[in-house]
Amino acid sequence: MPPTSPLPPLPAAVLWDMDGTLVDTEPYWIRAEQELMAAHGRSWSHEQALELVGNPLTVSAGMLHDAGVDLPVPAIVDHLLARVHDQVATSVPWRPGARTLLAALGDAGVPCALVTMSYATLAEAVTAHVPGAFATLVTGDQVERGKPDPQPYLIAAERLGVATADCVAIEDSPAGITSALASGARTLGVEAVLPVEARDGLSRAASLADVDLGVLRRMVAGDVLDLLPASR
Template sequence: MTPVSWSCMTPVTYWAIVESMTSRCQAERLAIAVSGEAGSGKSTLARHVAEELALPMLDLDTLTVPLLDQLRETVFENHWLAPPHDGVVRTARYAALYATAAEVVATAGGAVLVAPFTAELAGGSAWADLVRAVSPVELEMIYLRGDPELFARRRAHRGQARDAHRTDTGRPVPPAVQHVPIDAELTPAQQGFRVLRALGRRNEIDPGSTVLGRNFDAVLCDLDGVLADSTASVLRCWGRFAEELGISAAAVESNHGRPARALVERLLAPDRVAAALQRIEDIEVADATGVEPVPGAREFVAGLPAQRRAVVTSGTRRIAAARLSAVRIDVPAVLVTADDVRRGKPDPEPYLCAAARLDVDPARCLVVEDAPAGVAAARAAGCSVIGVLGTVEPDALAAADLIVDGLDRIQITSTSAGLHLSPAEPRTQPSR
């Protein structure tokens, strides 16, 4: 790094550099509490968020477990998580976390706290104590939700002795306090992206993109990860399916954006394919009810003329209908699914099929995608492409003309010249 020569700088240049250095080194004035059951991945997500926001991380286990483990033989008759100690120890542990958080927030301006926060999520005095501990900065609660069986498998895999002493409370009660729900099935990067987006940390749109200001004859949208934030549902369903049939989880993850048939035919004997495809379809349809829309998806679709839009998905028609219903988007007149083509993405056939049904030139179509296979298919069809973040890293969508972190970042205006694409008007950031 070239050293800075301070003596030759004007006052304006000096203060500009000082301000830039300060803004890069200054932590967020925000307290974030990451909650969830043991095995939900709280610490991993919290560390990811803390690094992104340059905030200190305070983990309840890190602060208290080493001390309590040292006291087991001299103070506790049995494990400190087991009755009759559990209630007293719980109060003491959280008192230590709160006292430490108060000191850290007062000196560093913010922190990321990690704990189950079971009582705090129920509201009442426990929630008030947590809010008071991080005052005067605002508190944002992140809640990792997921299948209890998933958490149990993770606890068994990590093999920590204290997990054997945890009380099984059954299926968790949904939080009563305001919170940001995050699916535990997602990767830490996918989780962190959704947390930061919920906090109003949005990616800037490239103003020099060639698609901005252009007019198109039609917009062709992928479904999963573009209109429906179904990544967690897909991972959850295929995880169950893989476990049932003994399929590698890694192979499942590598198939994102491609038809299920492509994976099943590669991994199973021909006489098992039909039954396996029926089974994964049943699992995905049943799980679709909890799927939520990608930010801005409903508004984006509502702004498109019915005869100028299509949904193009690698799923079956039955799965597509279930997920569109879950996010409250009507099934369009043109819906191209795995049932309608011989070759799925990354082959261009799905997008060529949609353009033909709309009777438009593919070169005059704008495709919205979230997966490399979909971007490749759109490119091969001759379409322009917008990449939506949330499923893969930005580099994986580098072939797209424009990358956004939600459809609320762009808008389509219908004009006599066609569908005009432009950045959406800035919106007020959510208050915390």
């Protein structure tokens, strides 16, 4: 019997985005934005809301302020966070396959970090439902430069004591994907409310239900994978 080839290594760590990637909270954010705009006598379309996906909260709040919300940017951020936090307290809408992959990584001893532009209060509310799954949380109120800057992912890798090039980052938004790629991490874009457009070095999937440890091993080995349906 010929010798079997050794398996490619697992990632040194997996760096997870939260909104739209780990949990399907983007509809919560959109609802909160639309409610706030309506309270100030303004409309806010779904298309306008999609322009905010993945942005630092201060950037999104600034855009809402410019569109007619008569509140200071910090107050807008606080309002959105509180409204989404209330919705998460009622129900955490996990993305398909997310908890299965988290569990597999935990069983394999691969550390995970959460890298989100949401603030710590919301990230902690979500991760409380998966105790021990994340070794560190990098949140929007902990960084000087949010996504699409690479700083959040660089901080996560530094905290874990690993090189970003040995990590897999999982993202859904254009800003988040730009951040992860710029950090040097092997990056997987998983479609949520926005399509994931092809980019150099970017692996893509329609759902985390299509992603397992074998997929992550292949990415670490240098493969760029396209797991989107062939009809795309």
